[in-house]
Amino acid sequence: MARRSKDEVRDFALGRVIAIVNDKGGVGKTSIAANLGGQFAGAGYRCLLIDLNRQANLADDLGYRGTDVDDQGAGLLGSVLAGTPLVPAPNVRPQLDVVCGGARLEDLTPVMVSRLQHHGRKAFRVLGDVLAPVATDYEVVFVDCPPESTILSDLALAASRWVLMPTKSDLGGLVGMGLVAERFTLAREINPRLGLLGVVLFDTGSRSRAIHSEARAAIDRAFGGDSPRFATTIRHAERTAQDARRLGKLAHELEIELAAQPAWWEALRLDIRAPRVSPSAASVAGDYRALGVEVLSALQAAEEAERAGTPGGASAPA
Ligand SMILES: Nc1ncnc2c1ncn2[C@@H]1O[C@H](COP(=O)(O)OP(=O)(O)OP(=O)(O)O)[C@@H](O)[C@H]1O
Numbered sequence: 349m350a351r352r353s354k355d356e357v358r359d360f361a362l363g364r365v366i367a368i369v370n371d372k373g374g375v376g377k378t379s380i381a382a383n384l385g386g387q388f389a390g391a392g393y394r395c396l397l398i399d400l401n402r403q404a405n406l407a408d409d410l411g412y413r414g415t416d417v418d419d420q421g422a423g424l425l426g427s428v429l430a431g432t433p434l435v436p437a438p439n440v441r442p443q444l445d446v447v448c449g450g451a452r453l454e455d456l457t458p459v460m461v462s463r464l465q466h467h468g469r470k471a472f473r474v475l476g477d478v479l480a481p482v483a484t485d486y487e488v489v490f491v492d493c494p495p496e497s498t499i500l501s502d503l504a505l506a507a508s509r510w511v512l513m514p515t516k517s518d519l520g521g522l523v524g525m526g527l528v529a530e531r532f533t534l535a536r537e538i539n540p541r542l543g544l545l546g547v548v549l550f551d552t553g554s555r556s557r558a559i560h561s562e563a564r565a566a567i568d569r570a571f572g573g574d575s576p577r578f579a580t581t582i583r584h585a586e587r588t589a590q591d592a593r594r595l596g597k598l599a600h601e602l603e604i605e606l607a608a609q610p611a612w613w614e615a616l617r618l619d620i621r622a623p624r625v626s627p628s629a630a631s632v633a634g635d636y637r638a639l640g641v642e643v644l645s646a647l648q649a650a651e652e653a654e655r656a657g658t659p660g661g662a663s664a665p666a
């Protein structure tokens with residue numbers, strides 16, 4: 349049997365790494381990473397989340413900020429700088445591990461600037477190099493990218509097989525998307541396998557078809573042609589978003605709390621004063637469930653097409 353080359357082994361290991369990217373801030377990157385990770389892990393998939401953010405909101409969404417596992421990005425920094433093995437923090441939920449982000453990631457940018465000067469863009473491959481030996485332990489890996497940090501997002505794009513891009517339907521969100529499309533094209537020079545898995549509309553206040561189809565036309569303009577989009581949108585639900593970060597719980601976990609909490613009149617009668625979980629948690633959890641199913645189907649369809657030697661569909665960028 350033919351032996352695989354080093355590059356083939358690396359490509360295989362990174363085949364289910366999905367970068368969640370948009371240069372625009374506040375478009376749902378972290379919420380989607382946390383909730384999809386939680387959904388997949390809950391469904392029995394071994395899942396890894398990598399946090400490339402200095403503010404590390406993933407720690408809030410999953411409730412591990414300030415705990416023993418929260419190394420503020422020190423482990424990831426050490427791996428990229430010194431090549432030490434990447435050791436994810438295990439079991440932030442059953443089947444769900446994380447590589448923490450945080451303030452220590454500040455030091456990554458100047459180092460990468462210097463490496464880029466010496467080695468050119470292929471220096472961005474370093475994250476994939478340290479991730480590949482670990483990624484084979486997982487069925488899906490999500491990388492939560494920061495806003496407005498070219499270098500950290502470029503590291504993610506060079507390590508990933510797929511891009512999942514959340515956007516809001518407003519003009520600001522759609523402009524950020526154009527920047528990602530440019531970055532995406534550049535990243536393919538050193539990572540030709542990178543494909544767009546899909547774009548997802550986040551925090552959509554309107555069920556208006558006109559607004560959604562305008563946003564979709566803008567996505568097609570940015571990525572060229574008929575770009576893949578997920579039919580599921582994540583609805584606007586401010587109270588559930590606040591509950592999630594306050595309690596360090598994912599939407600489907602809030603949904604379970606919601607089902608268990610007494611009716612408000614019962615709470616009044618019993619003088620229970622704990623803040624109540626918003627009823628919108630159940631709808632938001634449903635959105636993430638539907639998105640998870642779509643993401644898995646897109647992955648499976650793309651992988652089947654690749655096996656059959658007819659790559660296309662979700663993997664075709666402009
Ligand atoms: N369904 C929702 N409806 C309204 N707001 C939401 C919803 N889900 C999350 N949010 C809130 O929207 C804000 C942005 O979400 P999130 O942090 O996921 O975006 P981001 O793209 O990761 O942001 P950044 O670029 O700053 O890292 C957060 O305050 C979050 O609590």
Ligand SMILES: [Mg+2]
Nearest residue numbers: 377378401405
């Ligand atoms: Mg974020």
